[in-house]
Amino acid sequence: MVELAVFFVFAAVAVIFALVVILHRNPVVSALSLVASFFALAVMYVLLEAPFLAALQVIVYAGAIMVLFLFVIMLLNLQHQREETTRPIQQALGYVFSAAFGIGLIFYLIKYAWIRAEQTTPFNSDARAIGIRLFEAYVFPFEMVSILLLAAIVGALLLSQRTDLRGRPTTGVDHPSGQNPEGAAASPRTGQPSFDAGQPSPAAASRRADPHHEGAK
Amino acid sequence: MPGIPTNYFLILSAILFTIGVCGVLTRRNGITIFMSIELMVNAVNLTFVAYARQFHSLHGLIFVFFVMAIAAAEAAVGLAIFIALYHHRDTIDVDEANLMHW
């Protein structure tokens, strides 16, 4: 009974925050809501007798990947960007189709994948069991994943490098070391920022008039 | 311990997946789209774990493990792409990323 209550509370949390992710216009709020949603999913994993995966979910998703998202959003200062509704019909169609997709998904789930014989015996899925299985049957995929991660590191470094007009890598503008990630954040981007170039929204204008923002200049 | 019916988790997963789909289809902020994709990946993970418990099989859990590793790689590269896009276009609106080379 208690478990069922926990399930419904955290299912509601997961769904509500997932909705906030896609509906809120501010990416920082979206990212934080996604963290909350992932946390609720970790609770689901605990209910599914997989506490190891729950910990992994929080460490990897909430603790690492989402921090990376937040870091990038803050670094690029994306919260001032507004999405103008340029294609209302397509957007409405998007809502309609995804709703249809969801209804269809649940319909077919109930029709074909409905499980009647519930599992009652406990499921041993501790770290030891997973580790033994991982390094016996799945050694090769495991090694492949490590190579993939290495490739991802190299790719991310290459992609996020600043290049000049000829495509050569440049160092940071006022930080000669160029390795300094905070230097990349601190150096003002030369050239005019485009989200100010068009018609600035009233919020953006008031933001610029805000004395707190002038303080650092 | 009877636990919670597996079907509940499957339905929750379907709802979350649908929300993710909706985000990808309707939003144009690149990072929000990316977060919606992460949401879909997580919904699938939930299905994996639910079926793993149902069929007492560790394969599902190990699959989730791999999905997490690949999602981390995907996040690193994807965010790097958005940083590069932002440096060149000053926006991460995916409508603006309409040239294959920039």
Add this chain to the structure above:
Amino acid sequence: MNFDSTDIILSLVKIAIVVGALLNVTPIMVWVERRGSALIQDRVGPNRVGPFGFFQSIADALKFILKEDLIPAQASKWLYTIAPMFGLIPALTTIAVVPFGRAFVIPERIVFGHTLFAGGRLFEPIAADVNIGLLLVFALSSMGVYGIVTAGWSSNNKYSLFGGIRASAQMISYELALTLSAVSALMVAGSLRLVDVVQHQTGYFVLFNTIKIPAWNVFSPAMFLSFVIFTVAAFAETNRLPFDFAEADAELVAGYHTEYSSMKFALFFMSEYMAMATISALIVTLFFGGWDIPWYDEPATFFGFLLSAMAFVAKISVMLFVFVWVRWTIPRLKYDLLMKAGWKVFLPLAVLNIVLVAVFIANHWI
């Protein structure tokens, strides 16, 4: 898993002990910090309120409560308000999986005709004995960064934002070294549960068949390196002085909490000291034998529990004093040096240490 009312009451008692101790860490540590810094800098420090200024913290707390609670006009109000709680919750909950004393058996006794603790009941002095143990610590402590980042962003202040950005990069970098250096302690114990980690350290290393050294991990040749890495990473994770870039007062005014005042600021303050206490408890548990008293075999009674718990608190106090000592001795690094050290020195060393420990285990040296 069968629970009865005795289990629930015992759990509540444990939680009350842990939370009570943790909440009292902040006022005591504030006093230690101020008197300690005065000692190191050859000053007097607060000495007016109470003996040796011991009640200064109470006066400070009163001041925090009575100050006006300001929310900046341009701030994102919701996030600004919940950010301090984001910071506090991981700091409060992480300690749950750390054992704080020797387990003992509560004997059966009869009170007013009711039989309590029928057949004797084992009292495990740990709030949540889960089998993922240390992973839960890392999971919860990795949530701590959100408090700082959210505070930094929602204040709508450039200094705060930089504090938040720095904190996110710094914590993600040092979490890797922290986790990987703790892995070696888990490898030796062969378990994720911290109870087993402590149990493994209660024996002795015998040198030349005569000298008995407690089998604490820090005295083991394979583990010393991981102790050093863990401690350095712990300083980075708790934002303490050689690495306090999130609030670097010379550069960023006060970093992520520039705009905070009153109790909201006090919450950040509390969570910083609680995180320090938690990470000290972890260092003690992983490397200094937890509640183990060297050269003494604690009996499995209430007396033994009390002695071991006092030993545990004493070890944590020493670690906390080291935190204060380092803060007032070593100046702040440069930010790029911090990132360089994290990724190019401590992370490879942590991986190297895992290999070293694996070699030791394979050869049955430990």
